[in-house]
Amino acid sequence: xxxxxxxxxxxxxxxxxxxxxxxxxxxxxxxxxxxxxxxxxxxxxxxxxxxxxxxxxxxxxxxxxxxxxxxxxxxxxxxxxxxxxxxxxxxxxxxxxxxxxxxxxxxxxxxxxxxxxxxxxxxxxxxxxxxxxxxxxxxxxxxxxxxxxxxxxxxxxxxxxxxxxxxxxxxxxxxxxxxxxxxxxxxxxxxxxxxxxxxxxxxxxxxxxxxxxxxxxxxxxxxxxxxxxxxxxxxxxxxxxxxxxxxxxxxxxxxxxxxxxxxxxxxxxxxxxxxxxxxxxxxxxxxxxxxxxxxxxxxxxxxxxxxxxxxxxxxxxxxxxxxxxxxxxxxxxxxxxxxxxxxxxxxxxxxxxxxxxxxxxxx
Amino acid sequence: xxxxxxxxxxxxxxxxxxxxxxxxxxxxxxxxxxxxxxxxxxxxxxxxxxxxxxxxxxxxxxxxxxxxxxxxxxxxxxxxxxxxxxxxxxxxxxxxxxxxxxxxxxxxxxxxxxxxxxxxxxxxxxxxxxxxxxxxxxxxxxxxxxxxxxxxxxxxxxxxxxxxxxxxxxxxxxxxxxxxxxxxxxxxxxxxxxxxxxxxxxxxxxxxxxxxxxxxxxxxxxxxxxxxxxxxxxxxxxxxxxxxxxxxxxxxxxxxxxxxxxxxxxxxxxxxxxxxxxxxxxxxxxxxxxxxxxxxxxxxxxxxxxxxxxxxxxxxxxxxxxxxxxxxxxxxxxxxxxxxxxxxxxxxxxxxxxxxxxxxxxx
Numbered sequence: 001x002x003x004x005x006x007x008x009x010x011x012x013x014x015x016x017x018x019x020x021x022x023x024x025x026x027x028x029x030x031x032x033x034x035x036x037x038x039x040x041x042x043x044x045x046x047x048x049x050x051x052x053x054x055x056x057x058x059x060x061x062x063x064x065x066x067x068x069x070x071x072x073x074x075x076x077x078x079x080x081x082x083x084x085x086x087x088x089x090x091x092x093x094x095x096x097x098x099x100x101x102x103x104x105x106x107x108x109x110x111x112x113x114x115x116x117x118x119x120x121x122x123x124x125x126x127x128x129x130x131x132x133x134x135x136x137x138x139x140x141x142x143x144x145x146x147x148x149x150x151x152x153x154x155x156x157x158x159x160x161x162x163x164x165x166x167x168x169x170x171x172x173x174x175x176x177x178x179x180x181x182x183x184x185x186x187x188x189x190x191x192x193x194x195x196x197x198x199x200x201x202x203x204x205x206x207x208x209x210x211x212x213x214x215x216x217x218x219x220x221x222x223x224x225x226x227x228x229x230x231x232x233x234x235x236x237x238x239x240x241x242x243x244x245x246x247x248x249x250x251x252x253x254x255x256x257x258x259x260x261x262x263x264x265x266x267x268x269x270x271x272x273x274x275x276x277x278x279x280x281x282x283x284x285x286x287x288x289x290x291x292x293x294x295x296x297x298x299x300x301x302x303x304x305x306x307x308x309x310x311x312x313x314x315x316x317x318x319x320x321x322x323x324x325x326x327x328x329x330x331x332x333x334x335x336x337x338x339x340x341x342x343x344x345x346x347x348x349x350x351x352x353x354x355x356x357x358x359x360x361x362x363x
Numbered sequence: 364x365x366x367x368x369x370x371x372x373x374x375x376x377x378x379x380x381x382x383x384x385x386x387x388x389x390x391x392x393x394x395x396x397x398x399x400x401x402x403x404x405x406x407x408x409x410x411x412x413x414x415x416x417x418x419x420x421x422x423x424x425x426x427x428x429x430x431x432x433x434x435x436x437x438x439x440x441x442x443x444x445x446x447x448x449x450x451x452x453x454x455x456x457x458x459x460x461x462x463x464x465x466x467x468x469x470x471x472x473x474x475x476x477x478x479x480x481x482x483x484x485x486x487x488x489x490x491x492x493x494x495x496x497x498x499x500x501x502x503x504x505x506x507x508x509x510x511x512x513x514x515x516x517x518x519x520x521x522x523x524x525x526x527x528x529x530x531x532x533x534x535x536x537x538x539x540x541x542x543x544x545x546x547x548x549x550x551x552x553x554x555x556x557x558x559x560x561x562x563x564x565x566x567x568x569x570x571x572x573x574x575x576x577x578x579x580x581x582x583x584x585x586x587x588x589x590x591x592x593x594x595x596x597x598x599x600x601x602x603x604x605x606x607x608x609x610x611x612x613x614x615x616x617x618x619x620x621x622x623x624x625x626x627x628x629x630x631x632x633x634x635x636x637x638x639x640x641x642x643x644x645x646x647x648x649x650x651x652x653x654x655x656x657x658x659x660x661x662x663x664x665x666x667x668x669x670x671x672x673x674x675x676x677x678x679x680x681x682x683x684x685x686x687x688x689x690x691x692x693x694x695x696x697x698x699x700x701x702x703x704x705x706x707x708x709x710x711x712x713x714x715x716x717x718x719x720x721x722x723x724x725x726x
Binding site: 006007009012018022025026030031072073077079080082083114115117118119120122123124125129131132142149152153154162163164166170172360361 | 367368369370371372373374375376381384385388389392393394428429431433435436438440441442443444445446477478480481482483484485486487488489490491492494495498499501502505512513514515516517518519520521523524525526527529531533535537723724
């Protein structure tokens with residue numbers, strides 16, 4: 001019987017158990033349903049009632065970034081902590097990941113990044129040369145993405161109490177006026193696009209960890225996707241219904257989450273999903289389902305049917321999305337909403353939310 | 364001989380060694396002196412050259428929050444990771460600390476908080492009841508401060524690789540139009556104010572850790588200071604020259620940092636510094652200098668001489684600052700700029716930047 005009194009690794013896996021933790025423990029505590037108790041005359045610029053507090057979001061409908069009113073426009077605000085082990089892997093490292101992951105969370109909210117913060121929690125005894133490499137990689141990724149790291153914090157934890165670097169990045173982005181994204185925007189017949197082959201990030205990390213010997217061929221897809229996401233939104237406007245990057249829990253968690261939040265079934269076509277053959281081989285050796293493995297440079301977008309081909313072409317203009325494909329269709333409102341995959345041999349399979357973390361510390 | 368190749372605890376202590384790490388390792392890596400390599404047509408809303416990137420700040424002149432243009436106004440953006448052990452202590456816990464600390468970093472930048480993010484890194488095996496308590500405390504502190512926690516992230520680290528909860532909070536605040544704060548604003552004759560007695564946070568945590576038995580009398584001063592900071596700025600405008608909360612490294616690190624950044628000497632009067640007698644006794648038992656112990660609900664403000672008494676009265680309107688006092692005076696520009704304390708018995712002592720971390724994991 002599962003231990004319900006203590007945190008399990010699966011609580012961090014992006015699956016069902018993590019959803020329960022967020023809905024049952026985190027959101028109720030941080031909710032501000034009763035409104036804030038303003039403690040000073042000036043008061044806050046945004047009261048709880050107006051703001052998109054977690055407590056104000058319906059469980060299961062959480063998005064990657066909060067949207068706030070600021071000045072004349074809207075800004076997106078997001079946070080992510082990175083705990084990947086090993087710290088360096090083929091195609092990236094924790095520094096690059098920490099920049100790309102937060103840029104991407106802004107991107108799928110329809111925002112272009114303005115500024116990033118970086119909080120470092122460093123284990124005592126860490127080699128400074130390694131820290132320099134990781135930070136140089138983060139700096140390069142930020143410059144390539146056109147975003148500045150504007151504020152930071154540094155903590156050191158004593159030897160034996162932390163085994164590897166933890167990086168938190170927060171991002172602020174400016175929301176496009178053309179972005180009209182949300183679960184409520186989905187319509188039956190909308191198409192689901194995926195920007196490229198699955199699982200390369202998670203499997204590159206796992207292959208290194210398990211000494212599988214794929215390192216030469218299998219590289220993390222870690223990359224910033226804000227350019228292609230931004231172009232989708234600018235060129236297609238409200239025809240883009242929803243975007244998400246399929247990180248922890250992979251494509252499976254992303255699609256199930258969309259289906260449940262929108263209350264609509266989704267059908268995907270296995271033969272349409274772009275696959276990297278080395279990743280597929282690695283997944284098979286590790287006994288993993290490619291649909292549940294984490295990615296960090298991929299985009300899932302739901303767009304109006306009539307804009308699907310144009311959306312695919314916009315994505316495919318980018319080197320990292322040459323193999324972008326239309327992989328599925330949004331269905332009617334149903335209960336329960338299911339994600340079904342038509343397999344390559346014509347069968348049908350229910351795609352389930354992964355329970356927890358097959359791959360700990362992957363991002 | 365000190366090991367220069369590996370991270371030491373003192374690198375996280377808010378003192379001299381941490382300054383070197385930030386200036387020599389972190390800032391150069393994240394600097395964008397060469398400008399960002401914009402990778403997409405839309406481009407970022409704020410280019411590196413315009414933004415207050417760490418690389419654009421002069422070493423030693425780092426402030427608690429970055430200031431960004433957004434819409435018609437200015438917003439402040441800050442981040443802090445909390446690693447305090449034990450997680451609960453008299454007067455507070457890591458949840459309350461994580462909210463107050465980030466609210467305070469915004470406050471001393473002259474901003475009122477709009478929104479906070481919370482990134483949790485949880486050790487596998489943590490008792491869920493404890494996590495609930497800590498999050499409830501964070502939620503309460505946020506409501507009391509009138510700020511909403513709007514976005515979050517949850518990671519779990521496997522057993523044995525992390526020994527306690529790590530919380531990162533980022534904050535966005537709206538900068539007051541009345542705030543004209545900066546090291547350059549300091550003038551000879553400006554007065555230094557301190558909002559209350561020193562060291563209560565650090566010593567409450569240390570007393571518990573060392574089983575000193577002061578727990579009943581000694582409580583952390585952990586509190587949000589944005590109300591009094593906001594009133595100072597609104598009522599006194601540019602007569603408020605600079606504000607900072609004396610956390611890691613205590614009052615000593617705060618004053619030395621101000622002196623070095625402004626290039627001006629500072630003289631403080633020991634007999635004017637408010638002292639909690641229990642805290643003093645605890646510091647003596649632990650062999651610590653009260654000036655270097657961390658606080659989390661205190662404000663150091665530099666104000667024009669003619670506004671000093673009014674500033675003190677504004678602070679003293681608040682329960683947490685009943686004992687606010689004028690403790691010193693800003694001097695002429697000098698090299699090297701020194702902080703000198705006139706002791707209670709009329710002697711003079713140089714106040715130095717603490718080297719590193721006498722008190723690890725205190726905040």
